[in-house]
Amino acid sequence: xxxxxxxxxxxxxxxxxxxxxxxxxxSLSKASVEPISSGLVHDGEILQPDELSDELKxxxxxxxxxxxxxxxxxxxxxxxxxxxxLPVMDDDADRAAAVExxxxxxxxxxxxxxxxxxxxxxxxxxxxxxRERLVVVAAHREMVDQLVSVVxxxxxxxxxxxxxxxxLLRALQAPPMVLDEGSVDTPAQxxxxxxxxxxxxxxxxxxxxHFTRMIGFGGEQLTRSIEERVKLPHDEAExxxxxxxxxxxxxxxxxxxxxxxxxxxxALGARPLVREVARSLDYYRSQPFSRGIQRIxxxxxxxxxxxxxxxxxxxxxxxxxxxxxxxxxxxxDVPSELSARIAVAVGLSLDTPGGAx
Ligand SMILES: Nc1ncnc2c1ncn2[C@@H]1O[C@H](COP(=O)(O)OP(=O)(O)OP(=O)(O)O)[C@@H](O)[C@H]1O
Ligand SMILES: [Mg+2]
Numbered sequence: 001x002x003x004x005x006x007x008x009x010x011x012x013x014x015x016x017x018x019x020x021x022x023x024x025x026x027s028l029s030k031a032s033v034e035p036i037s038s039g040l041v042h043d044g045e046i047l048q049p050d051e052l053s054d055e056l057k058x059x060x061x062x063x064x065x066x067x068x069x070x071x072x073x074x075x076x077x078x079x080x081x082x083x084x085x086l087p088v089m090d091d092d093a094d095r096a097a098a099v100e101x102x103x104x105x106x107x108x109x110x111x112x113x114x115x116x117x118x119x120x121x122x123x124x125x126x127x128x129x130x131r132e133r134l135v136v137v138a139a140h141r142e143m144v145d146q147l148v149s150v151v152x153x154x155x156x157x158x159x160x161x162x163x164x165x166x167x168l169l170r171a172l173q174a175p176p177m178v179l180d181e182g183s184v185d186t187p188a189q190x191x192x193x194x195x196x197x198x199x200x201x202x203x204x205x206x207x208x209x210h211f212t213r214m215i216g217f218g219g220e221q222l223t224r225s226i227e228e229r230v231k232l233p234h235d236e237a238e239x240x241x242x243x244x245x246x247x248x249x250x251x252x253x254x255x256x257x258x259x260x261x262x263x264x265x266x267a268l269g270a271r272p273l274v275r276e277v278a279r280s281l282d283y284y285r286s287q288p289f290s291r292g293i294q295r296i297x298x299x300x301x302x303x304x305x306x307x308x309x310x311x312x313x314x315x316x317x318x319x320x321x322x323x324x325x326x327x328x329x330x331x332x333d334v335p336s337e338l339s340a341r342i343a344v345a346v347g348l349s350l351d352t353p354g355g356a357x
Pocket of ligand 1: 009010011012013014043044194195196197198199218219220223238241242243300301302303304305306340341
């Protein structure tokens with residue numbers, strides 16, 4: 001059995017995860033997160049392909065992963081996700097053709113420039129017979145090709161590619177109980193994944209994605225808020241963000257008034273996050289298929305910002321918990337600084353039954 005490593009290429013770091021499949025448990029055999037130079041990836045898009053290939057080569061050498069096969073994630077403005085409803089079709093080819101046609105109606109990417117994929121999420125009785133709800137993903141072909149070629153140029157072999165939102169649901173939500181599956185009473189859950197530059201808001205039912213939106217907000221904005229309001233250089237502002245968080249006891253080496261100032265700057269800086277998450281959830285709720293949202297799972301590097309969960313909970317009025325992407329694995333002692341940043345990669349690894357191929 002050859003190993004597949006899942007790679008999450010973010011704007012601040014590359015995260016890699018390798019799982020080992022046992023008889024009835026999947027364990028984490030290796031995880032690594034390494035910073036990358038800024039400017040190579042922005043808002044989920046590759047800006048400097050050659051430099052990124054070089055960083056990937058370095059990452060691979062350093063982390064000592066096995067083999068060359070990799071599974072990749074995508075999430076940027078050039079991937080569109082829509083939920084569509086169709087009459088139930090037993091013939092797969094008919095269904096694929098109907099999805100392509102509907103995608104043309106709903107998705108603003110010319111068909112000859114897109115790669116389209118879909119997942120059925122539920123069946124229900126409509127007025128004119130049984131209907132099926134599907135989540136359709138369309139990505140610009142050129143963007144996918146570019147990612148694949150960057151990874152190949154680093155000497156790696158891409159064997160799978162998936163939406164980061166789907167990966168996050170696999171990593172952060174337990175599989176639905178068979179008894180509940182498909183029940184109309186099952187409430188929705190949300191994931192808010194806050195990285196360095198972008199945030200994913202995902203609403204799911206039974207671990208199926210019903211809505212996802214990417215917000216141009218991340219930990220970098222929090223750092224910049226400290227930089228501007230407390231007048232500190234970027235590196236110091238970053239260190240203060242990590243040391244202080246939004247709440248907690250005093251910080252050794254810093255007077256109380258500076259810590260308060262940093263926390264105030266963080267609270268102001270986090271306002272757009274709360275506003276945009278609330279707007280996204282309102283939009284979801286305005287859809288005819290929406291359900292009540294039971295809770296939000298917070299993840300991503302910025303979920304390490306102490307108090308951000310409570311701040312978000314107060315702002316949107318829904319219970320927020322910090323997620324554990326290793327909860328379904330045998331992982332041993334993994335520091336939270338690492339686990340918060342590997343949620344996407346863990347979910348990508350869980351792509352195939354048993355977690356590897
Ligand atoms: N202890 C901490 N407290 C606050 N913020 C933190 C902490 N640790 C990491 N971060 C922030 O997490 C962010 C990095 O998270 P992550 O690794 O998820 O980002 P990324 O995947 O590179 O970015 P993106 O997906 O947005 O392109 C940075 O903004 C960093 O400042
Ligand atoms: Mg990320």
